[in-house]
Amino acid sequence: NAGVTQTPKFQVLKTGQSMTLQCAQDMNHNSMYWYRQDPGMGLRLIYYSASEGTTDKGEVPNGYNVSRLNKREFSLRLESAAPSQTSVYFCASSEGPRRYEQYFGPGTRLTVT
């Protein structure tokens, strides 16, 4: 099992460009999450999907959109990238939305110039 996979690993964007970060899990988990990690800090939740067909905002959703494509895949889209979105983005999954252990992907390092 690959667990949680993310693509790309690295990306550089210019201000105003758009892109989609991809995440997939092969653990048959119901819930998936997108977090961002800024230097010297812990992770903060952007959006989550408690189950296929549902998405909800987390702590820092502004400037992002998400799509739960199917049970395996959860994508994060930046419509018009800004320098403040320079960060490392982590996708995670868990068996359910509450009281379950979350498992994290390797991260995508995004720089917006």
Add this chain to the structure above:
Amino acid sequence: GIQVEQSPPDLILQEGANSTLRCNFSDSVNNLQWFHQNPWGQLINLFYIPSGTKQNGRLSATTVATERYSLLYISSSQTTDSGVYFCAVEEGTSGSRLTFGEGTQLTVNP
């Protein structure tokens, strides 16, 4: 929202030493996890421990939910233990989201 405080923020050890990392949280929790972020940035699950005590090799963890803290013990530290250790909690009432502390940066010197 819930507050998570980790201490100490930085810790430098000689190989072979023992250490205790602490995580305090401000409200009841459904879920508490400890992670190790290695120097390559990967987050590794150490423990899922909303209450009680667990051990895994040289590492063990204890959560006292009624007193709102958790401890991570590292014994006989090795250079590969270096990195950042995060505590993350899921708030009891809202759920569905892990709130992370700011981490403890551990450096183990040979």
